[in-house]
Amino acid sequence: MNITVIGAGSWGTAISGVAAARADRVCVWSFDEDSTKGINERHVNPLYLSDYTLPGNVSASSSYEEALRGADGIIVVVPSPFLRATIKGAAPYILHDVPVLCLTKGIEEGSGKLMSEVVAEEIGNPGRVAALSGPNHAEEICKGSLSAAVIAAEDHDVAEFFRSLLISPEFRIYVTSDMIGIETCAAVKNVIAIVCGVAAGAGYGDNTLALIMTRGLAEISRIVHARGGDPMTCMGLAGMGDLVATCTSPHSRNRSFGVAFAHGESLEDYQRRTHMVVEGAAAARSTAQLARSLGVDAPITFALESSLYQGVELEEALRTLLDRIPTEEFYGLDL
Numbered sequence: 343m344n345i346t347v348i349g350a351g352s353w354g355t356a357i358s359g360v361a362a363a364r365a366d367r368v369c370v371w372s373f374d375e376d377s378t379k380g381i382n383e384r385h386v387n388p389l390y391l392s393d394y395t396l397p398g399n400v401s402a403s404s405s406y407e408e409a410l411r412g413a414d415g416i417i418v419v420v421p422s423p424f425l426r427a428t429i430k431g432a433a434p435y436i437l438h439d440v441p442v443l444c445l446t447k448g449i450e451e452g453s454g455k456l457m458s459e460v461v462a463e464e465i466g467n468p469g470r471v472a473a474l475s476g477p478n479h480a481e482e483i484c485k486g487s488l489s490a491a492v493i494a495a496e497d498h499d500v501a502e503f504f505r506s507l508l509i510s511p512e513f514r515i516y517v518t519s520d521m522i523g524i525e526t527c528a529a530v531k532n533v534i535a536i537v538c539g540v541a542a543g544a545g546y547g548d549n550t551l552a553l554i555m556t557r558g559l560a561e562i563s564r565i566v567h568a569r570g571g572d573p574m575t576c577m578g579l580a581g582m583g584d585l586v587a588t589c590t591s592p593h594s595r596n597r598s599f600g601v602a603f604a605h606g607e608s609l610e611d612y613q614r615r616t617h618m619v620v621e622g623a624a625a626a627r628s629t630a631q632l633a634r635s636l637g638v639d640a641p642i643t644f645a646l647e648s649s650l651y652q653g654v655e656l657e658e659a660l661r662t663l664l665d666r667i668p669t670e671e672f673y674g675l676d677l
């Protein structure tokens with residue numbers, strides 16, 4: 343079986359190694375020529391997870407045509423800001439019935455579309471597109487550290503195809519049909535993780551962290567419900583599981599950026615310094631747009647959006663949050 347992974351960042355590199363255990367051949371499409379060269383010559387991606395040696399049946403290419411030739415299954419894992427353009431470029435080489443699994447976490451700005459919806463729009467035949475999410479820091483997955491994820495698909499056979507490709511004793515994979523739920527959780531938890539980082543950077547304690555995570559989960563649930571997903575999904579791996587991992591882990595780029603932002607570093611400087619994506623920064627804007635269009639109250643997201651993009655000082659954004667009068671613990675959804 344031949345698998346193509348589109349995207350050679352940290353998660354693309356780690357998932358290539360996971361897929362290589364069952365596939366005969368894995369070919370990674372990489373935007374960066376240095377990654378392509380490193381993987382083909384030394385089985386190492388010099389830009390991401392550079393201390394991880396990929397299995398010998400993983401190769402790389404910067405050509406869509408070459409990377410996608412003969413693919414029996416495709417995994418898409420490019421950061422959300424580049425997803426549509428990348429899939430548009432790859433689409434002519436993707437056959438109509440090949441199953442596709444989307445690992446990107448985000449919401450498209452402007453359209454409010456989920457990542458699998460963007461992929462399906464560009465390649466057609468939406469029933470063959472699935473999504474995977476969960477608490478899965480690439481740094482731990484590539485070391486075989488015990489983890490779990492959930493795959494969502496409309497078509498159970500598509501979910502099973504990818505589950506049997508990726509499952510192992512170290513990587514437990516559950517399935518669900520709630521694509522909206524898991525993909526919305528995946529995008530919005532990154533926003534909440536930045537705010538947790540901001541609070542930690544500003545000197546707040548663990549009670550505050552728990553407060554932001556819990557009210558963040560309520561915010562995510564309201565958006566999932568309004569978008570047509572199942573709020574119970576928020577209690578699972580893609581919801582609470584990933585929220586806990588991202589809001590507390592030193593591996594999280596979103597949390598780390600929040601800490602740096604509280605200390606005065608700009609988003610641009612942080613991304614240049616780390617050359618990694620901070621998905622929650624893009625998601626703060628796209629989630630806020632989506633919440634407004636759905637008429638959902640999303641105060642934590644609105645506060646981050648205002649200080650990242652509308653020139654509102656961080657202290658003022660936090661004060662706006664704290665000035666809210668606590669009322670009913672749950673509102674706006676049928677939990």
Ligand SMILES: NC(=O)C1=CN([C@@H]2O[C@H](COP(=O)(O)OP(=O)(O)OC[C@H]3O[C@@H](n4cnc5c(N)ncnc54)[C@H](O)[C@@H]3O)[C@@H](O)[C@H]2O)C=CC1
Nearest residue numbers: 350351352353354373421424446447478479480618619621
């Ligand atoms: N890193 C992780 O542990 C996890 C990441 N994810 C998600 O996976 C997705 C990919 O993230 P990472 O692999 O972490 O990325 P990364 O931050 O490690 O790397 C950035 C990637 O963007 C690529 N890139 C830069 N400019 C580009 C362009 N113009 N067009 C196309 N690609 C370009 C780079 O080549 C590189 O592959 C994100 O949505 C992220 O939220 C999900 C679970 C775990």
Ligand SMILES: O=C(CO)COP(=O)(O)O
Nearest residue numbers: 476477478479594595596
């Ligand atoms: O989604 C992730 C872990 O599940 C990765 O989170 P960060 O992008 O914050 O590192």
